[in-house]
Amino acid sequence: MKTRRQFGHAVVLACLSLFALSAWSLDAPQERIVLTVTGKITEKNTPDSARFDMKMIEALPQHTFTTRTPWYDQPVTFTGPLLSDVLAAVKASGTTLSATAINDYRISIPLADAAQHGVIMARLLNGKPIPVREKGPLFIVYPFDSKAELRTSVYYERSIWQLKALDVQ
Template identity: 30%
Template structure:
């Protein structure tokens, strides 16, 4: 490694000390038992592994999207199922969903629930590796509900999810 590469790495770490690249540097994202997805609201945090998410009631549908050449079967807990597991008595209006690379989308929780969004952990029966949009992906039943096939819904399909902040 040359001096310039080392200096760039150090300056990136100093500039972004809390970035997910640094925070998750030692995690094995493809290990189903690794606790990778944190859900936070009102000072409370729970962290879920894919195994934890798989233990929740599952929703399964076949669909395609602009980034999927052929229809695939996606499976995972619905947004409502994950929220019940996190805080059974609470209601939430907004979710900020963040990815491993710090990309984030904001969504109205009632819209996610009404439109059938799931936190997909499996594609065609297998856990999704990070290299294929895992460990968790928000996706909608686009083929079952063609009215969802718009830029707004496609834009909510965030992958490599690592955090969910609720309010």
């Protein structure tokens, strides 16, 4: 169960992310698109979506954590923007994200997970860009070692690699 302090920290983190991104505008991608966000968003750079190239992802505030996962033998370090920052950049509203991978794997992620658990959209693995063959270029990752409740199949399944699209519902 969450304590009031933990909930308060999550709210402060979400507010700071929104404040930091309020001056950030969504320009048109100049390079290969790595992420498309659709659905209940108000900040777009096409008529019906927000598209990001890797430089746009890199321009968002970056965060790093090291955690153990079921996919690697040793703890690994992930770096990328908070998922909540990506959602703030597109001014998302809704309750659920439908995340889609390059191979069309789909998973639903509660929007609340982004702020509540400090989920990141990793672009670096141990300080290096993540190749497609190694689960990249984008990988939604939970900080599994931070809370025992995250070390379950529910959250492992939500950690989608080779992410290509988010639909906010």
